[in-house]
Amino acid sequence: MAVGKLFIGRKVREIRQTNGATQGQFADMIGISTSYLNQIENNQRPVSAAVLLALAEKFGIDITALSSGQDDRLLSALSEALSDPLYETYSPSLQELKLVTQNAPGFAHALIASHQAYRRASEQIASFDDRLGGVAPVEPTPYEEVRDFFHFVDNYIHEIDMAAEALAGRISIGGGDNHAVLVSYLEREHGVRVARGEAADETLRRFDPKTKVLTLNRYAPAATRDFQLALVIAQLAAADGIAAVLRQAAFRTEEAQEICRIGLHNYFAGALILPYRLFLATARELRHDVELLGARFGASLEQVCHRLSTLQRPGLKGVPIFFARVDRAGNITKRHSAAKLQFARFGAACPLWNVHQAFETPGRIIRQMAETPDGVRYLCLATQVNKGAGGFRTTHPSYALAFGCEISYADAFVYADDLDLGNRAGYDPIGISCRICERTKCASRAVPPIKRKLVVDHTVRRAMPYDIV
The missing domain is CATH 1.10.260.40 (lambda repressor-like DNA-binding domains)
Incomplete structure (x- = not known):
């Protein structure tokens, strides 16, 4: 290579x-x-x-x-921040940005944080009414702080991942009926009895530390019940390791710390049900067929796709994969990318991305060969899933899962077998977000780019009512 x-x-x-x-x-x-x-x-x-x-x-x-990893994510975040009109007199080259992220990452993080504070303050001012007493602080919200924590550690927590894999090996997770193994472990090692909730109880999981009874929703899918069992194991068996990670993260507020604790519990649970080396080997064997992986490990498609995006262990990395969960309104509710493709921190996703089409074809995995403005090509995959449990009158939120890789890794995916990867005309031009996209002739553009001048010719009407200089 x-x-x-x-x-x-x-x-x-x-x-x-x-x-x-x-x-x-x-x-x-x-x-x-x-x-x-x-x-x-x-x-x-x-x-x-x-x-x-x-x-x-x-x-x-x-x-x-x-040559990859945190620098790519930091470079993307810094580039997006500097595309703001606030910096219209300064247009750094790619090499300049690389030098900053490689030599002064702390400075880059500080600049990004300052830009986020500026945006929040600007949005607050724009929405002012006569109730001036309700001004929100410009510090990052706890949710944003936790999101950035996972983003910049590559969504891989080595200590937690190793501990979960070691426990999975000791109790033989991944080799048969995970539910029986998890229930047996909880009862044997922690004295916890597992019960099913009442028919009218919509709670997904309820644990009483005094009676040591864990109640699970009786209508939840099997993969969801197993994940909740694994999450309680994280709370009981991995508390010290998780506390150490939180101390090192040094969050600003207790609220952010507790939100991150939830994330770390979830991380341990996913790493327990899908233990690193076994899951990585199986993903390679099945050529990243997410449906077969789900069936093999008793996991949901979302659990499988999310886990694939975390396979970043030093010396034993998987294919660099991007993963996102998008709701019907286009909001990206979960995101991570180990690939060069980075999701915008502000604004919606590109309307030409196939993730939006997944809602039109439920139950199918749809494929797209796509190219971003920087010339990098990707295999993009998307599928629609429903969440929730219960009957006819129960709300079942619907999401689209998006995942994929750079085209150089496409041969590792079963989904690429009959695609003409060498046909340049077969790639759809996509961007990251309209507000920072460099394409000037896109008829699907929702808003103009924020750092480009517009020219209006009243004698001509094209796909867009303006030209982008």
Whole structure:
């Protein structure tokens, strides 16, 4: 595989410092001169393929981890922030943005946080009425703070994932009837008795710490019941590890901390039901057929798709996958991307993305070959699912699940087998969000780009009532 120019000075410096080596010692270890290493660490020269191989061989470094991951997400977030008209006099090049995210990630995070505060304050001012006493703070909401925490750790929590996988191995999760295994473990190790709720009780899960009775909704799907069992196991068996992660995260408020605790409970539950190495091996075996994966592990499609997007363990990574859950109004209610495709932090998703079509074809997985404005191509997959449990008069929210990968990984997916991946005309032009999309001739554009000038010609009417300069 050809290696492009990689400016990864900060990461190389971190590897050297972790191993307690001076620049001279480290240069000798990987067979280069001290001056070359100094230039690499200051991003004055890219690393060569030989240096990458030396890092992999001598320090067990995953080469793919050096060229992707947090830098891509941080670069996307910074680029979106700087596209705001607030910075209309400054248009940084891609190389400038890369230098900031690679050399000064703390500064990039601070600028993004400042921009978020600016947007919230602007939205508050725009909605002012005569009740001035109800001004909202400009700090990030607890939900936003937790969302960003998971986003910038690549949605992979190593300590929690390893603990869940170890427990799954001890109690033989993934090899048969998970429900019986989980119920037996709770009773044997924690003295918890599992019962089914009353017919009129719509609560999904209720646990009484005093009586140690866990009551589950009697109408919930099997995959949902198993996940709730695993979540209670997370609360009882992984409390110390989760508390350590929360201390390190250092959230601003207790509310954010408790929201994140829910997320970490969910993370442990997913990692317990879908243990990392077994799930990764099975995904490769079944070529990422999400329906077969769900059947093999007794999991829902959403659980499977979400888990696929978390397979980012150093040295044992899966295919970089993006995943999102979208409601009928177009709101992205869950999002993560280990691929270059990053979801917009503000605004709706691109209307040309096939996720919106999933509601028209329930029960089917629809496919799309798509290309973003930066020329990167993707295999995009989407399907519609219903949530909830109960009968005719019960509300069943409907969502579309979107997942996929860069086209270079498409051969690992069964869904690409009969697609002509080499046909450039077969790719649909999509964007991230209309407000930051660079395409000038898109008839599906909802709003103009926020950092481009518009020209109106009253004598001509095209698909859009204006031209974008």
